[in-house]
Amino acid sequence: MTLHLKPGTSWDEVFGQARSLAPEAFESDRLNNLIAGEWQSIGETRGHQNPIDQIEIPGPPRIDLQSANSAVTQTARLHREWAAVDLDERKSRVASALEGIREARDTIALLLAWEIGKPWRLACADVDRCISGVEWYLSQIDRQLSTRRPLPGPISNIASWNYPLSVLVHSELVQVLAGNATIAKTPSQGGFHALTLAHAYMARAGLPVTLLSGVGAELSEALVSSSELGAFAFVGGRSNGRATLERLGDFERRHILEQEGLNAWGIWDFSDWASLGDHLRKGFEYGKQRCTAYPRYVVQRNLFPKFLEMYLPVVEELRFGHPLAVENSDDPLPELAFGPVIHRSKADELRLAFQEGVIGGGIPLCERDLAEGRFLPGQDTSAYVAPAAVLEPPRSWSLHHREPFGPLDSIVLVDSEAEFIAAMNVSNGCLVASVATDNLDFAARVREEVAAFKFGVNKPRSRGDRDEVFGGVGASWRGAFVGGDLLVDAATDGDRPLFGNFRHGSLMPPDSDR
Secondary structure, eight states, X not given: OOOEEOTTOSHHHHHHHHHHHOTTTBOSSOXXXXXXXXXXXXXXXXXXXOTTTOOEEXXXXXXXXXXXXXXXXXXXXXXXXXXXXXXXXXXHHHHHHHHHHHHTHHHHHHHHHHHHOOOHHHHHHHHHHHHHHHHHHHHHHHHHTTTEEEXXXXXXXXXXXXXXXXIIIHHHHHHHHTTOOEEEEOOTTSOHHHHHHHHHHHHHTTOOEEEEBSOHHHHHHHHTSOTXXXXXXXXXXXXXXXXXXXXXXXXXXXXXXXEOOOOEEEEOSOOOHHHHHHHHHHHTGGGGOSTTOOOEEEEEGGGHHHHHHHHHHHHHHOOBBOTXXXXXXXXXXXXXXXXXXXXXXXXXXXXXXXXXXXHTTOEEEEEOOGGGSBOOTTOOOTTOOOOEEEESOOTTOTTSSSOOSSSEEEEEEESSHHHHHHHHTTTSOEEEEEEEOSOHHHHHHHHTTSOEEEEEESSOOOOOOSSOOBOOOGGGEEEBOBXXXXXXXXXXXXXXXXXXXXXXXXXXXXXSOO
């Protein structure tokens, strides 16, 4: 079977579509920065290798600290004006922005495929979840803001690359709806083209938004610790999160830091293997490059043969490869579990981690061959990783306490309930965890001991971005809890208590899972 690129989906064609839709935001060889609603051709642009085939595309237009400080000041001025805008007018403008994003949905999705390697269905879902999520807030915002007011300054957002629309743009639009101006920094690893196109429609709708590119550490004085900011929101890994928290300085200011944790499935006294297999198969979507992915399995030892009988066929059936490659020109884009990981250096890191786990004494339970993927003839595949799993990795393993952020699983066997809980809590807090068990009394007991914000019984948990509370436990979260009403509360001041795990928000929301 020989594959070729689906007609109309080449990088040049997709970039051309973006330029025709938003010429103010895209130049022939670069992207512009958006400063307080106005596009400006500033910042240094370098080439960026896309993860699909390593062909160079325009990189983010990186600005310096002086420009970032100026952008914060301009956005702060715009924030004061926007806070006085009538709610009905804010709703109308946000709805207008959503309509533009909806019209550009396919182009944004193709940009996501090229920039961050998302298969077509998942790229479309990222855009669709953003739209439907914000539509829910449009229907609820009158009630949610009845006793709330905007923050004293704009909200700065630094988010990871994996969900540019359904996490970052979604949050920005809710923040704007609540009466705040927003600042967002594009992720350096990818997503900046998709974000630029989405923000073009936000700017056209008259929303008070700023979109900047640059190195986070160099711009932190402006985007993290500036006294002109009303709040700061971060989504990313723990190492960057810790550094950001140190730069925050003023802990009185509203802050939300969502950080990684090693989410685990625990299997104990269990028999419904077919349903668990369905959950695990879906869990490989996007190569587990999600903060709510489950890369660790904690398995009761006497259930391991049944677990293996279920798990190995799931991994062997996974389809991966070039997200835009088809056999015939009129074929639909392929249904894949995942494409490349975000960068070839990440692919190298995952391959080395697998080898490290095995050399240290772990058992190579599964290692698919990259040649089994769907690729174009002669294509560069250096950013692709085939699924793999290590059984009983050594405690010295570099991934024993942290998530791999890729299709590399680990399985740990336990004999007692105490061992089970210890293995589930190995990363000092995580965002989600689940148990597969027929024993609901066991589930109720360990639910109180597992350090995860969301806890599932015979089902996975997810972030959720409409009417579901989201937060973290331990080192996986700092700041206000968000989701539903709490996402609006996190972006406003008012009489209701602000729930979270920071100085002025020590209470757990009453409708959470903990």
